[in-house]
Amino acid sequence: MNQKTQPLIEMHGCAFGYGGRAIVEDVNLAVGQGDFAAVLGPNGGGKTTLLRGLLGVLKPLRGEMRRANADGRPLAFGYVPQREGLDPVWPVSAMEMTLMGAYRRARWRMGLPLPRAEHERAVSCLARVGAEALQHKLFSEMSGGQKQRVLVARALMTQPDVLVLDEPASGFDVAAQQDLLELLRDMHQKENLTVLMVSHHFHGLQSLVNTVTWVHDGHVESGPAETMLAPAKVQEVFFP
Amino acid sequence: MIETLREILAPDFLLHNSVMASLVVGFVCPLVGMFFVLRRAVFLGVALPQVSSAGIALAFWLHAVGIHVLGHDETERGTALVGSAVFTALALVALALSERRGRGLVEGRTGAVYALAAALAVLFTARNPSGESHVTSLLKGEIVAVADADLRLLTLVYAVVVLLVVGARRQLVLVSFDRDMAATLIRRPWLWDLLLYGLFGLTISIGVMIVGPLTLFGFLVLPVLAVRPWARGLLTLAIGASVLGGATALAGFAIAYRVDLPVGPTDVALGFALFAVSTAARRIRRC
Numbered sequence: 001m002n003q004k005t006q007p008l009i010e011m012h013g014c015a016f017g018y019g020g021r022a023i024v025e026d027v028n029l030a031v032g033q034g035d036f037a038a039v040l041g042p043n044g045g046g047k048t049t050l051l052r053g054l055l056g057v058l059k060p061l062r063g064e065m066r067r068a069n070a071d072g073r074p075l076a077f078g079y080v081p082q083r084e085g086l087d088p089v090w091p092v093s094a095m096e097m098t099l100m101g102a103y104r105r106a107r108w109r110m111g112l113p114l115p116r117a118e119h120e121r122a123v124s125c126l127a128r129v130g131a132e133a134l135q136h137k138l139f140s141e142m143s144g145g146q147k148q149r150v151l152v153a154r155a156l157m158t159q160p161d162v163l164v165l166d167e168p169a170s171g172f173d174v175a176a177q178q179d180l181l182e183l184l185r186d187m188h189q190k191e192n193l194t195v196l197m198v199s200h201h202f203h204g205l206q207s208l209v210n211t212v213t214w215v216h217d218g219h220v221e222s223g224p225a226e227t228m229l230a231p232a233k234v235q236e237v238f239f240p
Numbered sequence: 241m242i243e244t245l246r247e248i249l250a251p252d253f254l255l256h257n258s259v260m261a262s263l264v265v266g267f268v269c270p271l272v273g274m275f276f277v278l279r280r281a282v283f284l285g286v287a288l289p290q291v292s293s294a295g296i297a298l299a300f301w302l303h304a305v306g307i308h309v310l311g312h313d314e315t316e317r318g319t320a321l322v323g324s325a326v327f328t329a330l331a332l333v334a335l336a337l338s339e340r341r342g343r344g345l346v347e348g349r350t351g352a353v354y355a356l357a358a359a360l361a362v363l364f365t366a367r368n369p370s371g372e373s374h375v376t377s378l379l380k381g382e383i384v385a386v387a388d389a390d391l392r393l394l395t396l397v398y399a400v401v402v403l404l405v406v407g408a409r410r411q412l413v414l415v416s417f418d419r420d421m422a423a424t425l426i427r428r429p430w431l432w433d434l435l436l437y438g439l440f441g442l443t444i445s446i447g448v449m450i451v452g453p454l455t456l457f458g459f460l461v462l463p464v465l466a467v468r469p470w471a472r473g474l475l476t477l478a479i480g481a482s483v484l485g486g487a488t489a490l491a492g493f494a495i496a497y498r499v500d501l502p503v504g505p506t507d508v509a510l511g512f513a514l515f516a517v518s519t520a521a522r523r524i525r526r527c
Contacts, residue, residue, distance in 0.1 A: 057423040077424045090278050090417055091471040100418070103410045104425040111407035138472065158425065 006070050007032045008162060008194060009054065014063035016046075016053035022061055022218070023049040029213050029222040031162065031196055033070070036188050038205055038225070039198045041215035042238060047198045050215055051166055054196070055079060069161060076104075078160030082167050083147040088140035094150045095135045098122040101157025125153040129183060145176045152183070163187070165197045177201070181208060202229060244494045257386040259493055261394055262503065265451050265459050266489025268398040270481035271405050272443045273460030275436060277468070279416050283347055284335070285460045287354035288328055288444045289453035294357040295327025296320045296449060297364035304368050317390065317449070324445040331357070332437050383451050383493075383503040390450055397446045401439055412436050413474060455504035459485050462511035469522040488514060 007030040015022040024046035031037045041047050052058045055077055056067070067075045078101070102118040109115075126132045129149040139147060148168055155163055165184075169177040185208055187193050197209070205212075205225070212228035214221045216237050227233065248259050276285040299319040302308075308319075331353055338349050386394075405412065411432040414422040422429040447456040463485040464477070471477035492507035 052420065055420065055424050057420055079421050079424045081418060081420055086418060087278070087280070089280065089468075091468060091473060091477050092417070093473040096473050096475075100410075100414060100421065100425075103414055106410060107426070111403070111409075136472065154421075 008067065008069065008075055009196075010064075010066045011054075011060075012064045014053065014060040014065050016049050016058050017061055018049075018058075020061065024053075024215060024218050024220055025062075027053075027063065027220045029211075029220070031194065031211070033194055034188075034192045035194055035196075035211055036184075036209045037196045037211045037213065038202070038209040039196065039213045039215060040202050040205075041200065043200050045216040046218050046220075047200070047215045048166065050213075050220065051164065051198050055164060075161045076158055078155030078158045078163045080148070080151045080155045080163070080165040080168060082170065083144065083151060084171075086139070090140070092139045093135070094126065094131060094137055094139060094142070094153075095119075095122060097139050097150050098125055098153045098157050101125070101154045104158065122153070122157055125156045126150070128156060128187070129153045144171055145179065148172075148180055149183070156187075160193075162194045162196055165195070167199055168197060169199065169201055178204065181205075184208070202234065205229065241494060241498075244498045245490070248494055248497055249490075255384055255497075257388065257391045258383045258503070259490070261386045261391055261450055262383055262489040262493050262507065263486055264391075264395055264398050265447055265456065265485075266463075266507075267482050267486040268402055269443065269447065269456065269459035270463040270485040271402060271478060272439055274464050274478060274481060275412065275416055276440075276460055277464045282461055283350045283354075284440075286457055287350045287357065288331060288440060289448050289456050290354050290361065291331040291357040292324040292328045292445050292448040293453045294360040294364065295323035295325070295445075297323075297361045297368070298327070299323025301364045301368045317387070320449050321393075321445070324449050325441070327357075328441045328445045332441050336437060383455070386450060394446055394450050397442060401443055404435065404439060408432065408435060409478075452504055455507055458504075458508035458511050459489070462508070462515050463488060466511070466515040466518040469518060484514065485511075 009029070009031040011027045011029050014027040015025040016027070017023040027050060029037075039047055039050060049058065053060060053065070054067075069075060099114060099118065099122050102114055102122070106114050106118070123132060123135065126135060129152045131146065131149040131153055134142065134146055134150060137146075139150060142150065152163075152165075152168075155165075163184075168184075169180050172180065181204060184195060184197070188195050188208075199205075202212075206229050209225045212223065212225050214228060214233070214237050221228070247253060248255070250256075253259065273285065276282055299322060300316065302323075303316055303319045335349060335353065339346060411422075411426055411429075412435070414426065415429045415432045416436070419429065422432075426432065443460075444456065447459075451459075463481040467477055467480035467484055471480060488511050489507060492510045493503055495501070495510065496503040496506040
């Protein structure tokens with residue numbers, strides 16, 4: 001974690017789950033301004049549950065959680081969900097998808113169209129992820145990589161304090177994975193964007209992330225990337 | 241056909257109210273039905289009109305046996321409206337609560353509600369001393385006999401529905417399309433779900449009373465299904481489905497009037513024909 005500033009997200013002894021039953025327990029983690037944090041672990045270990053808690057979709061069953069800016073304002077999350085979770089039956093264009101990121105700012109414009117400035121910002125967000133040409137294309141007709149870029153553009157449109165990505169490279173070949181990681185590295189470095197990525201892939205992350213949280217069998221361990229991605233630690237998580 | 245359209249659209253046409261009611265239902269129902277189709281809750285769209293019918297049948301039966309829930313000066317239509325609204329609201333609450341508990345199959349629960357509602361509508365009608373055929377014709381939706389008061393009520397309620405759908409479209413789309421994203425952008429997303437279910441209930445409880453469950457379901461779903469393969473965005477889907485619904489209502493009325501057929505089933509058959517043509521044309525274009 002970047003030690004110069006107060007963490008944007010802090011969890012102390014948190015537990016998250018469904019119907020009162022904890023799926024992940026004793027979560028202690030901190031994400032600071034400008035961090036690139038990874039939440040890693042095998043499938044079914046509780047990563048998505050932790051992510052939903054972090055986003056505020058699930059309330060902690062126990063423990064304390066703080067999610068705020070240095071000035072105390074609640075955090076704005078730019079959320080990139082798993083693209084397979086979005087139903088292709090919806091005929092949503094890339095432009096409409098990106099504009100969804102402006103809905104919080106437009107909450108009092110009931111019935112009125114979004115201002116021209118929001119449309120211009122959406123074009124700019126699509127351009128930042130190299131998807132400007134896809135504006136009028138339907139989300140359901142895009143390739144996996146194109147979908148991921150549009151979802152990142154939508155998340156950027158929220159003007160986030162933290163960009164949160166859920167399994168962004170899942171189902172990609174190696175080249176597409178590298179392409180996406182380069183895009184995230186670029187945004188992280190050039191814009192000092194705080195990024196939190198959930199993944200079950202950990203190859204290629206060593207040079208990208210600075211903190212890692214392992215989630216396996218409901219247990220959570222956090223630490224610096226160089227320690228947590230050491231071969232012995234990976235062995236311990238996957239072959240206990 | 242043009243001559244028939246001119247005749248049925250004339251203000252002094254004997255069935256002018258019926259034409260207007262068909263048009264209102266045709267234009268508005270697809271805007272609400274879009275959410276049934278895109279949330280993959282079409283089965284709910286079949287079940288709720290049937291539940292509403294059961295409420296109407298119960299209300300007619302109570303009215304016929306002298307039990308007046310709205311006082312002694314209540315009208316048959318007023319009782320029907322209360323029955324329809326109460327039954328629809330109860331079904332929505334029951335289905336929402338059971339979905340929240342997350343046990344069993346959603347389709348199974350909706351199917352069970354549909355079966356029970358269909359049975360209750362028949363049973364209440366069978367016990368009605370004022371005559372089965374009279375009640376059955378009312379349940380079918382007498383589009384050919386729409387009173388001025390019914391048309392005013394339908395127009396007013398559906399205008400409110402359109403205002404709410406247009407006004408809250410961003411929130412309704414977000415909670416329906418991407419719930420987790422909605423939770424990060426909107427405070428209390430469940431309130432918008434509640435509004436959507438309220439709109440379902442309002443549209444169905446009034447619509448069933450005027451045009452009947454079959455026609456209402458047809459207008460909720462068929463125009464949306466016909467336009468969806470061609471839609472290049474949500475706005476084009478909403479406008480396209482609404483315009484197609486209105487056009488189907490008008491053309492269906494003209495055909496029914498010209499060849500002496502019941503209006504509701506003619507509308508639904510025409511809506512299905514348009515859906516089939518649209519699907520086939522889309523497949524040919526893709527080849």
